[in-house]
Every structure is written in C-alpha cells, then in structure tokens.
Amino acid sequence: MTAAVARPGSDFFFRRPGLLTLIFLLPPLLWIGIVYLGSLFALLLQSFYSLDEFSGLVLHEFTLSTYGHLLEYSNFAILLRTVLMAAAVTIASAILAFPIAYYAARYARGWSKALFYLAVMMPLWSSYLVKVYAWKLILAKEGIVTWVANQLYLGWLLDAVLALPTVGGPSLSISYIGTFIVFVYIWLPYMILPTQAALERVPKTLIEASADLGATPGQTFRTVILPLALPGIVAGSIFTFSLTLGDYIIPQIIGNSRPFIGSTVYALQGTAGDIPLAAAFTVVPIVIMGIYLVVARRMGAFDAL
C-alpha cells in the first residue's frame, strides 16, 4: 500500500482544502492589505485634515477644505495639465506601438520573434533614469536633435517648432514637447506588449474569413483586427495613463518646470510639509485610475494584461 509513505498532515489538509488555500493567501494578503492598503488609507485619511496656514501645522480635524483647495485656479491647472499630458501620451503610444505589435504578432517568426520581443523588453527594463538621461543628451540645446536638424538644413523648422506658443520653449529639453516625447518613449513598451498579446490571439482564419467574405484589407483591419486588438490597447493604456499621471521625475529633468501632479505632491510633502494637500492631490489619480480600471475590465482588458 502507498499509505505507508503519506504524511498525516497531508490528510488533514486534504479534508480541509479551503484551510490550505487560506494559509497560502493569508501572508500575501496581510502584506498587501496592511503595508499597501493600510498606508493608502492612512494617506487618504490625511486628505480630510487641513494645514493651518499660520502655524504650518496639520490640524487633525475632519474638513473638506483641503479638497476645496484643489479647485483653486493654480491647482486645478496642474490637474488639467497632467490629465491632458497623460491622454496625449496614451494616444501617441497606442499609435506608435501598433505597427511594432502587429509586425511582431503576425510576421515575425522564430529568431526574429525572439529579437522583437527582446528589443521591446530591453528598453522596458533598462534603467528608467538612464533612459531619461539619454533624452537629456538628445534634446539639449547643443544635443543631437539640434545637430541633426542643422546637418539637414532644417534648423529653421526646429526653431519654428520651438517658437510655438505653450508647447514650445528655449530648447526641446525645456518644453512640453520634450516632456511629451520622453513620456511616450519611456512608457511605449508597456503599450506594445499587451497589444501584441491581443493580436497574437487573433486567429489567422478570422482574417482569411473576412477576406473570403469580400472585405478589403483595409476593411478587415477596421472591422476585425482593430476591435479584437482593443482590449490589449486598453490594457496598455492603463499603464501609460497611470504612469504618466504619477511621474514626477521626467517633468523635473526635461520640461519647462511647470508642475504636474507628481512633482506637486513631491514638493508638498517635502519642502512645504502640506501632507493634507499632497494627499488630496494623490486622490485624483486614484479616482481616475479606479474609473479607468472599471471601464477597462468591462472591455475585457484584464485578460490581455
């Protein structure tokens, strides 16, 4: 009989499968629940306190006045600026990511597939700061973009772009355009991978069926491929949107030093010591991402993660 070897403890859990599941889940749940959610709630709680403007001390009394401050012109401009940037970055990433994802999913085979995959993973996982720094080299006034533009006798075009109101600036590294380019660059791989995963799951026969039913390649693309790739694109946009909303380092290194949500929060909790307002600011991305996740889940984006 096999029974001689089996341990009694195993029988105990065999009769109580739910208990074993609980034992597995409890430590990670406690970690995420206490360390992560606990901290998050502690933070949210502080957003209902306020800062005494004279003493600079936090008043531990329930108030909505901190949220009121969010709606002041300068603060509201920060929110608007960040959300617009996140939206622009997301759209641009989706457009840039699609050809790469489509090529990798449908045409790359064998070693070229591995190469494509690594080519996307490499920048995704290489040092974030290194990448931001690289763009400083590229976008600086004496940097590569200027040099290339001059070599191509396109210096006038660069100057024209920089002369644009709002988005322009003294050099690309000190303008919204620069911030935008770097955001797109840094988050692009997050868009490529889920889009590719979604496209991989489109069976070739569907494309053939569409062609068989008389659709031109363009129609097939619009009516079959794009709708099926959408959950992947939405999954990718969770990252591009969320990461842009919260980043504070990129605008600090490349940009015109107008504050985004991230840099504001950083400044408020640090030098200003206004934790309640910092907390209120973080509630905005949390709420936006909460809504975003609910919508994304409806669209089936979670299966594409």
Place this chain on the structure above:
Amino acid sequence: MQNAVSFQHVSRHFGAVRAVDDVSLDIAEGEFFAMLGPSGSGKTTCLRLIAGFEQPTSGHIEIFGTTAEGLPPYRRNVNTVFQDYALFPHMTVGENVAYGLMIRGVARAEREAQAIEALKMVKLDGFQTRRPSQLSGGQRQRVALARALVNKPRVLLLDEPLGALDLKLREQMQDELKALQKQLGITFIFVTHDQGEALSMANRVAIFNEGKIVQAGAPSDVYERPRSRFVADFVGSANVLTPDFNARHGGEKTWASLRPEKIRLALPKEKLPTGWTSATGLVTSVSYQGAVTRIVITSEGNRIAAMVPARDLTTSEGDTLTFAWPRSAAVAMEDA
C-alpha cells in the same frame, strides 16, 4: 465473490446540482464495467468518487470492503487513466511510469525495471527516455495506462480513455484493453459516452441519466431490452413505438422499442410468418451505409428506421412501403 466497489445510496451535490443522486451499485471483482451516459449525467462524478477526488454528500462507498469516504486518493489502491492523460510534462516517459513506485519508495533500479516491463505491456518498450510532448495521442494514452497499471491497482478507472483517438486507433485500443483486462484480471471501470464502445468492451453496463442509473445489466440485455425510452434512444438508437401504434400491431398499449435491424421490407400482400406483424408507411429518406442501407419510414405518426441489406434495395424516397417485424422484437418499456 467480494465486491470491488459498492455504492449505497450515494449522492454528490454541487450546490443545487445533483451530479450523482442516490446511486446504489455493486461492481464485482474482475468485472469490466462501463458507465455510459450523456455528458453531465453523473458518470464521471461516480468515477471521481471511487478515485477519491470527490467525496459523497451522503451515502456510503466501499472499495473491497473498506469504507472509502474521507480517504484521500493517495490512500486508495485504485488508479486512474485520465481523459487528458495528465502526463507530467517535465518527466520522461520512464519517469512518468515509475512515478507511483518512486513515491512508494521503491529503489531506482527496481522501479526502472518495472517501468520498462509496464511499457512493454502497452507495446511501448524503448520509449522510456522520450518526453510526453514527443508522443502521439495514442502513445500518450498507452503511457497513461502503463503509469496506472505499474502500481498493480485492484481497480483501474478509465475516464473516456479513447475519446481523443481517431476511429481506427480506438478500435485497436478497445481490443487491447479487453485483452489486457482478461490477462491481468483487474477490475476495470470505465466511463464513456460512446455506446458502441461500452457494449463491445464491457461485461456489464450501467446507463446514467441526470445523476441516476436508469438501467444496468449485460450489454446484450441493455441493448435488446431497454427499460425506458431514454435507454432505447441512447443505446443504439432503437425505434420508439407509441402505445397506440404498438397496440395496433399486436403489442400491449405501452411504449415499445424496436431495433432497426429487426425490420425487414415485406412484399405487398405477402403472407407473413406466424408471430410477425407489418405496417405501411412513406419512405422519407434512404441512405447507403456500405453493407446495409438505412431507410426511414413515416408510418401512422411514427418515425421508424430500418436497416436492410443493401442488395434487397428496390425502394427510393417517396415510395409507399410495407415493412414487417417479429412481434417479440417490440419490447415494452416505461414511459420515460
């Protein structure tokens, strides 16, 4: 003789679903027993109750006289051949087969020798260093069989063992399984939804529907004398005669089954042998099936299929036809 497996009023409910509903059943030692039924009829759950993957909600199960409730699978001298084979992809064929022996602490040399022996039995000697992913479906099935048999179980459970194989391979495996069972003398219990498989392989068949056994018996018994319309229909698609039709043609006023191959076509005004009866109807379809031709006739509101030797065929769709059968071939059954 001792019962290999005994179910006494066993039920297994999943929430409101009664997967197995008050089943009582005895399977004798050395039997080749088939559990037949459509999907969701409870046959696989019964198998899993024997294996120990499920525990009964109520009732009592004995395996060779030992109470089985509460006993985990690894404390039962029962082994299973899984529908998807469930071979371990990270082990070679030899390691797969020797797995049960390794767990039991059999020395390496000894278990390797036994694994090779078991692989020989399923005609796969020389395959022990391959990976399951390098095998065909039929070969994987044999490995799964060897992996179970090497442990010398007293009961072997087979869950739709031939379901994934193509027709020719399936017929070959049917013969081999039958021979193997005879040779080893182990009790085989197998689950299938294929009535042909069940009838040709098993000594005894239990037919499941909606969690209950609706009929159990020898294959010929079940085939010839279905007890209900469900069984008649499921086992070999017998014709079901309405009580009115049956009464008009020399039977009782009950539902009756009539096997298509018992019917022959009659010449008009032919004198039938004693004990025979006949009816007339409209031919609605004629399909050639090699040795026989299948004719469907609509007669007095009954749809009746007949299998006739191909050479007798002189009829075509739209003809009016007289057909005859021995009265004894119409078997009365319950309305269910």
Place this chain on the structure above:
Amino acid sequence: MHSEHRAGIPLTLAAIGGLLFLHIPLMLIILYAFTTEEKSFQFPPPGYTTRWLSVAWYERPDIWQPLYLSFKVALIATAIALVFGTLAAAGLSRAKFFGKESISLLFILPIALPGIITGIALRSAFDIMGLPFSTWTIVLGHATFCIVVVYNNAVARFRRISGSMVEASMDLGADGFQTFRHVILPQIGSALLAGGMLAFALSFDEVIVTTFTAGTGVASKTLPIWMLDELIRPRQRPVTNVVAIFVMAVTFIPIVCAYYLTKDGEHTGGAGK
C-alpha cells in the same frame, strides 16, 4: 491581396522606426561614456577617451556605497517577493470562492496605481508610526511591487498546470507535500526564477518609491538615487554614463535569462513596473 507571410513596406518601416526610437537613446548612453567633454551634451562628442572607466573605478568612492545598498535591497526584496508572490499565486489558483476576482485585482493594484502613490502612502504611514528610515523601509516599499511581479509570473504558470495533473499525482500515491515537490515545483520553478530575476531588476532600478522610503543620509542612497543626484547636480557627466552602462548590464542579464526561462509559455512581465 495582402501577402500572408510578408509585411507591407509601410508596416515594416513603421515597425523598424519604432524600434529605432526605442534603442537609439540607449546607444547614445554608451557613446557618451567615452566623450572627452564633461560639462555639456555636445554632439558629436569632440573626442573619445576611456578615461572615465578608470575615474569611476578609482576616483569616485561615492559610487560604492549606493551600489552595495542597491544589491542588498534588491536581494532582500526579491527573496520576500518570491515567498509571498508564490503563495498568492498558489492560493488564488486553488481558490474557488466568490471574491477571487477582487483579490486578484488587489494583487495588481501596486503596479496599476502610480508609484508616487505607493511612495507617499508608505512615507506617511512611517511618519504616523514613528518608524525611522532605514534599509528596511526601502525594502518594505520594494517588496510590495516585487511581490506583484513574482505573482504575475507564477499565476500564469499555475494556470497551465491542469487540475488533472495534481489529481494524477495523488492518484499515484503522492500526498500533498510530495505532489508539490515532484509535480508542481518543477513546473513552476522556471517561472519563479524568471519572476525573481525581473523583481531583482526592477528593485535595482527603482527610484520613485525609493525617494519616499529612503532617508536623506548618505547611507540610505541607492544607486538610482545617486544617479538622480548626479543628473540634477552633475560633476563628471561621463561617469554617470559609465554607471548607467553598468546598471543596464546588471538588469539586462536577468531579463534575457527570464525570457529564455519562460519563452515556451506566456510572455514575461508584460505588466512590468
């Protein structure tokens, strides 16, 4: 008609263009490690030298402490993440109860919400509890998102181990522990290794959460924080590039390994940082 095995020229160009966009900046980092110009970002570099390699090695002792700290934090955070992430994936793969969906959502929350939120939340929690900043506060933050990375890798692999394989093992006489050792562990092993490597790479490179959970002292400076300081207040710019190349190498190797370990199955770390 669109040919089946060849991509059209516009698509190929767009794909290659996209990949170049991703890679040219990385190449420039390498190029600028060898420039003779140490103050500005002049292009093309006025001259080339390997001087900065030896400068980084001999003349900049301020690199070593952050390097050591980053290795230490990444190793500890990865170890914690391996245990907790695997438990979470194992538990959820077994779970049948209602609410399983919400729990799996909870486990991806730390990467779905911006890192700054994790950072400031942890910081204010430390403040409230009066916890002093230390290596352990950094580890606490890193482990939180590393758990998610390991979990993501492991959960995909658990999904591939069919329920019948576990049943087959038990059927063949193995109890729960033996089944785990002989059937489950060998099959999830490579996914765990891959998840662990990605977690290490992620922790080694993390800066956003770290700025909130590390103190201000020199002893609590991780390598990315050191780099951030160098970016804002540069001394010898090319030295930063030399360190950047080193960081790229340290993170690149585990990523390639992780890819080969999991390439038969799902993609790795698609839901990365």
